[in-house]
Structure formats: C-alpha cells, structure tokens
Amino acid sequence: MKLDGTLLAQSILDSLKIQVGGLQKKGVIPTLAVILIGDDPASLAYIKQKQKAAEAIGARVIFDHQPPALTAGGLYNLITKYNKDTLVHGLIVQRPIPKEVGVVNDTLDDVLPTKDVDGFLSGSPFDVPVAMAVDEMLQAIYRESPAQQKEFSHWLKEKHIVVIGRGATAGAPIFHYLQKKHTRVTQIHSQTPDPQSHIKNADIIISCVGRERVVTRDSVKPGAILISVGIWRDAKGKLRGDYEENDVADIAGWYTPTPGGVGPVNVACLMQNLIKACMMQ
Helix, strand or coil: CECCHHHHHHHHHHHHHHHHHHHHCCCCCCEEEEEEECCCHHHHHHHHHHHHHHHHHCCEEEEEEECCCCCHHHHHHHHHHHHHCCCCCEEEECCCCCHHHCCCHHHHCCCCHHHCCCCCCCCCCCCCHHHHHHHHHHHHHHHCCCCCCCCHHHHHHCCEEEEECCCCCCHHHHHHHHHHCCCEEEEECCCCCCHHHHHHCCCEEEECCCCCCCCCHHHCCCCCEEEECCCEECCCCCEECCCCHHHHCCCCCEECCCCCCHHHHHHHHHHHHHHHHHHHC
16 A cells, blocks of 8 residues: 655644644744755755645745855854854755865764754754654554554564665664664675575665665565665656565555655655754754
8 A cells, every 4th residue: 555655744844733823822933044066956955845734734944045166164153153043943965975175074963962853963952854854654553454453663573574774864864773673683784695685674764865776576575665865866856765566566465656655755754853953942
C-alpha cells in the first residue's frame, strides 16, 4: 500500500498552525533564516518547499542567498548576525556547501545549538528532521496495522530494520535515531559483505542512496515496509526513488512514493523543530 507523505505532512502542518496562532497572539512569529551559497538547483527547490510550509503555518523564512565566492569568514559573519538576532529562532546553512568556501565545519559549529533546527551539530537539542520524518511515517503505518494493542515503541522493536547508506545528511542520522530508540537496526553500505542477505530479511527497509534500483523486487520480503529517502532525477528530469514503485507495489506491505513520500514530511518536521526552537527561546 502506498503511504501518502503529502497528506501526512499536511496533518502535521495543520497542528503546527494552531500552535503558531497562539504564538502570534503573543506577538511572536517563528522565524527561520536559511543561508544558501551558490545556485544548486536541488537546494533552491528545497528552500522553496520550506518557504511554502512556513507560509502555510504562519511562520517566516528569511532567505539569505549568497554568491559562490562567499568566504568562510563571510559565512561566519552571517552566522554571527543571525545568532544575535533575537527575532530569528532557527538558522540553517543549506547543504551542500560549495568547496570554494573553504573549510566550513568549524564555522558551522558556530551556529547556536538553540537555533540548530537541522539537528546536525553535536549537542543539538533537535533531532534531524529526516529521521523524525521516517519515524512519523512508521507511526502512520502502525496506526493502520492490526497491532495497535501494542505501543508503537514495542511494535517497532519487534521489526528488523535495515538502513541502506551512511551519508551525513540521511543514512547516518536515521541510523543513529533508530539506535537511540533501541530498535533492531542494521546499517549497510557499499563496503558491507553480502548486503542483499540483510535486505531480504528486513521487515523495514529505509534506503538513503539516491540511485536507480537500489532495492529490487527480488530482494524484498513479502509484506516489508519500504521507505525511499534517497532521490535522483532521470533523463527527463523526473524525481525518482531508490526502487521502482510498480516493481514493488504488490509485494511490499507499505511503500513511500517519490515524489510525495518522505520529502514533504521532512519539511513538516523541520517546521516542528522551528516551533520548538521558538518556544525554547
């Protein structure tokens, strides 16, 4: 069965809109500053999604678009400016960052933890939105399952989960998030011996690669849950996931589509972090 991420995201945003309404009555508008260096098309598209979601709930996005020639020192000055601005509650330096900027990891660490709504920094009080999105989608599937007499956490711990990929922005944070929940989660990647044996035994497959046919029909256990976090564009420019939906639709218990799967929920979870940051500050 297909899991509609757009519908789930809208439900999350509807709930956040009520919270924002309460903040607005106190004269507070949750505000997110996004720094983009360069003109990466995927980043521009993602920022538009953030702007649309923020507008839907009554929040605000400051889009600070910088040229590729920005230096690490210039980035540090921008981060310092938004750190000091008490009307800005969340701060994101959009990734990927052009190599021309120089060494930026130490600079990114200068973002205040209380404004790190992307959750990537060490000691951040926020979970990474994409990991939250996977959790939201699994909860939505659980609510439709006959196992509701159990708590969601118990249901999840019974599952053998496989995360494919170990990238810093998806595979790694999702894996660590599930580890913190004490689930039976295995992470596989290009160096894993016999990765197909893990995939074939998985109850939940979370693929974070962004490549064609990472997961194929013959590697899916009947009834397994498939979540494609990885995305890529085909020759016609169409967004695709890590598996062919038509290939797995009748064997998977649930699967997420691309587009309209994890992406909208990821953005909604970022808005959750923004509201949390606003309330904290």
